[in-house]
Amino acid sequence: MILETNRLILRHWQESDADILFEYASDPDVGPIAGWPVHESREYSLDVIRNVFNGPECYAVCLKDSGLVVGAIELLLNGRTDMTDRDDECELGYWIGKPHWGNEYAPEAARRLIKHGFLDLGMRTIWCGYYDGNSKSCIVQEKLGFVFHHICDEVDVPLLNEVRIGHTNILTRKHWLSGKMKNALYDQLARDYCCDAADIYSSDNIFSEYRQIAGQRQFKGQEKCPLKIAVVNGKLLFTGRREIVDECRKRYENASGKWFMDIEKFRELDSILSRYGCKLKFAHPFYLPTELSEQGVRKDTTDKTVDSMIKEDFNLVRYTGDEILQFKGDDRWCEAFCFDDNTPDVLAVAAVSSDEIIGMAGASADSDDFWQIGINVVQKAEGRHVGTALVSELTKDILRCGKIPYYGTGMSHIASQRVAAAAGYDVFWFELLAGK
Numbered sequence: 493m494i495l496e497t498n499r500l501i502l503r504h505w506q507e508s509d510a511d512i513l514f515e516y517a518s519d520p521d522v523g524p525i526a527g528w529p530v531h532e533s534r535e536y537s538l539d540v541i542r543n544v545f546n547g548p549e550c551y552a553v554c555l556k557d558s559g560l561v562v563g564a565i566e567l568l569l570n571g572r573t574d575m576t577d578r579d580d581e582c583e584l585g586y587w588i589g590k591p592h593w594g595n596e597y598a599p600e601a602a603r604r605l606i607k608h609g610f611l612d613l614g615m616r617t618i619w620c621g622y623y624d625g626n627s628k629s630c631i632v633q634e635k636l637g638f639v640f641h642h643i644c645d646e647v648d649v650p651l652l653n654e655v656r657i658g659h660t661n662i663l664t665r666k667h668w669l670s671g672k673m674k675n676a677l678y679d680q681l682a683r684d685y686c687c688d689a690a691d692i693y694s695s696d697n698i699f700s701e702y703r704q705i706a707g708q709r710q711f712k713g714q715e716k717c718p719l720k721i722a723v724v725n726g727k728l729l730f731t732g733r734r735e736i737v738d739e740c741r742k743r744y745e746n747a748s749g750k751w752f753m754d755i756e757k758f759r760e761l762d763s764i765l766s767r768y769g770c771k772l773k774f775a776h777p778f779y780l781p782t783e784l785s786e787q788g789v790r791k792d793t794t795d796k797t798v799d800s801m802i803k804e805d806f807n808l809v810r811y812t813g814d815e816i817l818q819f820k821g822d823d824r825w826c827e828a829f830c831f832d833d834n835t836p837d838v839l840a841v842a843a844v845s846s847d848e849i850i851g852m853a854g855a856s857a858d859s860d861d862f863w864q865i866g867i868n869v870v871q872k873a874e875g876r877h878v879g880t881a882l883v884s885e886l887t888k889d890i891l892r893c894g895k896i897p898y899y900g901t902g903m904s905h906i907a908s909q910r911v912a913a914a915a916g917y918d919v920f921w922f923e924l925l926a927g928k
Contacts, residue, residue, distance in 0.1 A: 569613075575621070828867055
């Protein structure tokens with residue numbers, strides 16, 4: 493397997509890498525601080541490649557433009573680490589050759605491998621540690637979002653015949669996803685509501701005149717936005733026509749977002765909007781994934797395995813790009829697809845039973861970073877976990893594309909809200925939109 497980042501390629505080690513490995517590993521500043529000895533010959537480095545760097549998730553870190561090896565990184569699975577004995581947990585290890593220190597290669601490679609671990613390998617927890625005094629490794633783990641778990645005062649370092657103080661950190665899939673979602677959401681809302689990301693983190697309500705900004709979520713009919721309001725992090729964001737926003741500022745500058753979306757406020761806002769020939773049109777809660785559901789059926793045209801938690805009599809089939817056009821005009825999938833140039837349909841997953849499609853989930857590219865999931869399930873397939881399976885699988889596909897999946901539904905659509913929850917989604921924000 494080959495994994496890529498903007499600057500790096502992660503590939504498996506080859507025997508021809510022995511020379512460059514010896515060059516780095518013969519430096520006493522590289523190995524001993526991480527717990528392994530200085531390499532004293534090319535033959536020793538070759539033996540390491542054959543017998544140590546032979547794990548299924550051990551990679552050489554290479555520069556994308558030249559192919560030069562700059563270091564090593566690995567997810568040590570159960571059986572190769574003493575940090576865990578669970579199949580859904582692993583240990584992250586890494587080092588970079590001294591000539592390449594200071595280029596941020598370690599965190600860049602680690603972020604890609606962590607994503608691979610959580611999305612492709614099904615890991616729930618990744619462990620990582622460093623020995624006392626290894627400040628560089630400590631900094632890398634902080635950048636990656638690892639949090640403190642424990643310190644051990646007497647850790648055996650058998651390759652060096654030493655005992656050291658060991659610091660152990662942990663990163664759970666839920667913590668990784670939650671942090672990723674929150675940061676991405678605040679950046680997106682800053683664009684959508686014409687402010688700075690720092691404004692979203694502040695405690696003050698935000699009022700801005702709407703203007704079109706690159707990267708905003710685009711929706712049909714919202715090109716001239718009279719007013720839209722978001723509730724996020726307990727605060728309110730307003731953007732729209734200057735005169736409408738100014739009037740909202742006078743009324744709601746110190747208002748709390750906690751109870752703002754009550755009917756009384758809707759009437760009040762409609763009264764304001766009516767003076768400008770506008771009215772409230774939509775009010776929706778929006779969800780982001782904070783866990784990857786294990787309830788989805790792992791069965792499709794390329795992977796014939798079925799998740800042991802749910803065995804249903806349907807397959808999952810994926811569609812991309814122009815393949816989706818075959819469903820245009822089919823009203824059964826009116827929620828799954830937009831067929832709108834402003835929000836193009838990019839991915840889809842169908843549930844197929846006895847050669848019949850019984851459910852469809854589609855993703856529309858509402859912005860460069862945020863792709864919204866829509867779903868339809870035929871009535872006779874309700875109660876068969878079709879919705880959960882589709883949303884779960886499409887969520888993973890979107891994340892693998894490097895995008896943020898999100899899910900919107902109606903305030904009274906209880907069945908849809910239950911699908912979101914079962915697929916690992918939590919409510920993150922609420923939006924209210926006005927129009928003519």
